[in-house]
Amino acid sequence: MLLNLEQVTLRFAGNTVLDKVDFGVEANTLASLIGPNGAGKTSLFNSITGFYRPQEGRIEFAGERVLRRKPHKVTQLGIARTFQNVRLFREMSVMENVMAGMHCRTRAGAFGAVLRTPGQRAEERYIAEVAHDCMRFVGVDEYADRLATNLAYGYQRLVEIARALATQPRLILLDEPAAGLNATEKASLIELIRRIRDERGIAVLLIEHDMGLVMQVSERINVLDYGRIIANGNAEEIKNNPRVIEAYLGQEDEEMVL
Numbered sequence: 001m002l003l004n005l006e007q008v009t010l011r012f013a014g015n016t017v018l019d020k021v022d023f024g025v026e027a028n029t030l031a032s033l034i035g036p037n038g039a040g041k042t043s044l045f046n047s048i049t050g051f052y053r054p055q056e057g058r059i060e061f062a063g064e065r066v067l068r069r070k071p072h073k074v075t076q077l078g079i080a081r082t083f084q085n086v087r088l089f090r091e092m093s094v095m096e097n098v099m100a101g102m103h104c105r106t107r108a109g110a111f112g113a114v115l116r117t118p119g120q121r122a123e124e125r126y127i128a129e130v131a132h133d134c135m136r137f138v139g140v141d142e143y144a145d146r147l148a149t150n151l152a153y154g155y156q157r158l159v160e161i162a163r164a165l166a167t168q169p170r171l172i173l174l175d176e177p178a179a180g181l182n183a184t185e186k187a188s189l190i191e192l193i194r195r196i197r198d199e200r201g202i203a204v205l206l207i208e209h210d211m212g213l214v215m216q217v218s219e220r221i222n223v224l225d226y227g228r229i230i231a232n233g234n235a236e237e238i239k240n241n242p243r244v245i246e247a248y249l250g251q252e253d254e255e256m257v258l
């Protein structure tokens with residue numbers, strides 16, 4: 001397993017948000033984490049990426065301990081993420097936003113990368129090359145010099161993915177990447193997710209409420225309900241799992257047709 005969680009428990013003021021979660025992602029696979037609203041999916045992402053500190057359990061990535069590392073250290077280990085609500089630097093261009101993803105891989109750091117201090121030309125060139133490569137990969141290269149916040153929402157989501165790719169990860173966590181996208185944008189997103197794995201060899205774990213998308217792209221689906229993993233398997237197995245069907249009953253906003 002590339003990522004491995006064992007018995008991860010997270011509580012907030014006595015409220016158990018994750019309850020002894022065992023869960024893994026293999027290298028080079030497309031996996032999803034689904035579950036009703038409030039099941040704990042984003043909390044699980046936050047625990048993996050160092051934003052939350054579970055009280056119990058183990059999280060390992062490529063054989064290294066992840067739990068209790070700071071977010072930027074987790075990024076350095078090779079785990080990148082995007083957020084449920086797009087989080088771009090509003091006053092920066094698309095190119096600068098993507099370059100900022102690289103500060104964990106360069107000596108200059110985020111500010112050196114953006115301010116272009118002297119004596120860093122070779123590194124600057126490298127940063128620019130990688131940034132262009134990531135922008136081209138997701139299809140936002142032509143907007144490199146635009147302010148990120150002036151782009152349409154669908155493109156902002158792509159810029160976030162480009163920034164995550166720029167950290168040169170082995171695993172990328174996408175938190176509801178299809179939220180707010182139209183049908184055409186969703187179709188391109190599916191293609192992009194597949195290319196991330198097929199062309200870059202990066203494993204993808206996504207949280208997504210659009211079940212059509214989840215079923216189409218995922219080789220492995222993990223279902224979380226009230227902080228517990230209640231099922232995992234391929235699309236067919238998950239669709240026919242009675243515990244999953246029960247967990248989703250009454251979820252009116254869930255686009256799940258089981």
Ligand SMILES: Nc1ncnc2c1ncn2[C@@H]1O[C@H](COP(=O)(O)OP(=O)(O)OP(=O)(O)O)[C@@H](O)[C@H]1O
Nearest residue numbers: 012015017035036037038039040041042043044084
């Ligand atoms: N920082 C926090 N402090 C207190 N409670 C929190 C915190 N973060 C999450 N929770 C609680 O954890 C539970 C799970 O929330 P989480 O956002 O992880 O669910 P989710 O499955 O991602 O939901 P959704 O699908 O609606 O995004 C909720 O009850 C939430 O209130």
